Each structure stands twice: as C-alpha cells, then as structure tokens.
Amino acid sequence: MRPRWQVTVSTTREIPMKKLLLLSGLTLALGAAHAGTWTFTYQGFERDGTFDPDYKLSGSFSGDDQDADNVIELDELTNLVLEGQTYVGPDNGSGIEYTADSFSYTPTGTLQFTSRYIFRDVRYLWGSIVSGDHIHHASYHIYTGESYSSTAYWTGQTTFTISPPPVPEPASFAMLGAGVLLLGARQWRQRRPRRA
Structure with missing residues (x-):
C-alpha cells in the first residue's frame, strides 16, 4: 500500500532543466510591481x-x-x-x-x-x-x-x-518557484544514469 503523502507525477514529455529554471524565474518576476x-x-x-x-x-x-x-x-x-x-x-x-x-x-x-x-x-x-x-x-x-x-x-x-x-505576497511566489525547482531536481535525478 502506498503512503498517503507520496505524490506520483506522470508526464508524457519531460521538461528540460533550463526550461524549469526559466519558468521559476519568470514566476518570481511576476510578483514585482x-x-x-x-x-x-x-x-x-x-x-x-x-x-x-x-x-x-x-x-x-x-x-x-x-x-x-x-x-x-x-x-x-x-x-x-x-x-x-x-x-x-x-x-x-x-x-x-x-x-x-x-x-x-x-x-x-x-x-x-x-x-x-x-x-x-x-x-x-x-x-x-x-x-x-x-x-x-x-x-x-x-x-x-x-x-x-x-x-x-x-x-x-x-x-x-x-x-x-x-x-500574492512574494513569499507565495518564492514557494511556487521552490516547488518548480524541486520538481526539476527530481526529474534530473530520475534521468541520470544509475551506477552499476
């Protein structure tokens, strides 16, 4: 049985890390006047x-x-x-x-x-x-x-x-940006070749 807190993300296409970083930066910039x-x-x-x-x-x-x-x-x-x-x-x-x-x-x-x-x-x-x-x-x-x-x-x-x-407060945007970065790091780890 899977624990309740575990989240499974399934995508048909992986998003490159550069795009994820760009997206998080853009998200933070939107909070500015x-x-x-x-x-x-x-x-x-x-x-x-x-x-x-x-x-x-x-x-x-x-x-x-x-x-x-x-x-x-x-x-x-x-x-x-x-x-x-x-x-x-x-x-x-x-x-x-x-x-x-x-x-x-x-x-x-x-x-x-x-x-x-x-x-x-x-x-x-x-x-x-x-x-x-x-x-x-x-x-x-x-x-x-x-x-x-x-x-x-x-x-x-x-x-x-x-x-x-x-x-929203800039802190909310920062949390959203951090979430995007964590998702990107997770994808990067999954794509990295495993050592034998």
Missing part, C-alpha cells in the same frame, strides 16, 4: 459620528515601478485621480490646485497617499484626502461669510477594492 493602471474604491465611512455604509471614495492611478523596488511611489506616477479630480497628471484648467504629497502602492494591495487642494477667488475652497484617515472638504465665501465643512473618517468597517486585484 510593474507599469499599469489601477482603479480603486473605499466604501463605508464615519460621518458626523455615524457610520455611512454608502459613502465612497473612488479613484484611479497609473504608474511604473521604474526602480524595481516592488513599490510604485509618487515620482513613478503618471496619473492620480481622486473623486474625479486629477491630482497627478494634466491640469484640468479649473484654477483649483490639486496636489499629491505622498503616494505608495505595492502589488500586494497596500495603498497609501496624502493629497490636498486649494482655490482662492471670492471663495476659499480647500480640503485633503489622507488614505486610512480622512476625507475633508471645506469652503468659505469672503463676502457673505457662508462656510461649509465636511469630514469623513476611515473605520475598521471601511472596505477597499482594487482592480486589477492584488497579487
């Missing part, structure tokens, strides 16, 4: 002391991990849009100054950014979005004195979705 465009949504925020499950912050960004450190940072962004406004990229001509002060995204799904905006004419408009903390909007009219302020806070119930979806 790369050029692309992502869309994301945070949903469910605390507003005026009450959790609002329908309140959303949606956005998108494009970038390229030019230094291959597995993180897309502010200087590697080509575009960042939050709530329909462009914070990194071509000016929309509105006269409102939109700025991103920090940004990082790892392909495992960790997104962090700090942004703000300001506009001055007969009104002052200003606000900030700090991921993981708050979304703040405010305005003040110089002549009428009318003002407005609204802040929404991230909570433990806030959900985050991003597309394309995050890739």
Whole structure:
C-alpha cells in the first residue's frame, strides 16, 4: 500500500532543466510591481459620528515601478485621480490646485497617499484626502461669510477594492518557484544514469 503523502507525477514529455529554471524565474518576476493602471474604491465611512455604509471614495492611478523596488511611489506616477479630480497628471484648467504629497502602492494591495487642494477667488475652497484617515472638504465665501465643512473618517468597517486585484505576497511566489525547482531536481535525478 502506498503512503498517503507520496505524490506520483506522470508526464508524457519531460521538461528540460533550463526550461524549469526559466519558468521559476519568470514566476518570481511576476510578483514585482510593474507599469499599469489601477482603479480603486473605499466604501463605508464615519460621518458626523455615524457610520455611512454608502459613502465612497473612488479613484484611479497609473504608474511604473521604474526602480524595481516592488513599490510604485509618487515620482513613478503618471496619473492620480481622486473623486474625479486629477491630482497627478494634466491640469484640468479649473484654477483649483490639486496636489499629491505622498503616494505608495505595492502589488500586494497596500495603498497609501496624502493629497490636498486649494482655490482662492471670492471663495476659499480647500480640503485633503489622507488614505486610512480622512476625507475633508471645506469652503468659505469672503463676502457673505457662508462656510461649509465636511469630514469623513476611515473605520475598521471601511472596505477597499482594487482592480486589477492584488497579487500574492512574494513569499507565495518564492514557494511556487521552490516547488518548480524541486520538481526539476527530481526529474534530473530520475534521468541520470544509475551506477552499476
């Protein structure tokens, strides 16, 4: 009787060792951040002391991990849009100054950014979005004195979705690559001529 833990692999064609090594290297490389465009949504925020499950912050960004450190940072962004406004990229001509002060995204799904905006004419408009903390909007009219302020806070119930979806942790890819290498070593041992 065969032990339960024994695995039998049968193939009709053996894979050369060079191809197995190439495959494992490619698999590990896929875990790295790369050029692309992502869309994301945070949903469910605390507003005026009450959790609002329908309140959303949606956005998108494009970038390229030019230094291959597995993180897309502010200087590697080509575009960042939050709530329909462009914070990194071509000016929309509105006269409102939109700025991103920090940004990082790892392909495992960790997104962090700090942004703000300001506009001055007969009104002052200003606000900030700090991921993981708050979304703040405010305005003040110089002549009428009318003002407005609204802040929404991230909570433990806030959900985050991003597309394309995050890739597994690099450790998962390393385990997959190690498995491919072990399979290759097993094949090599089986093909090696046995000594008499």
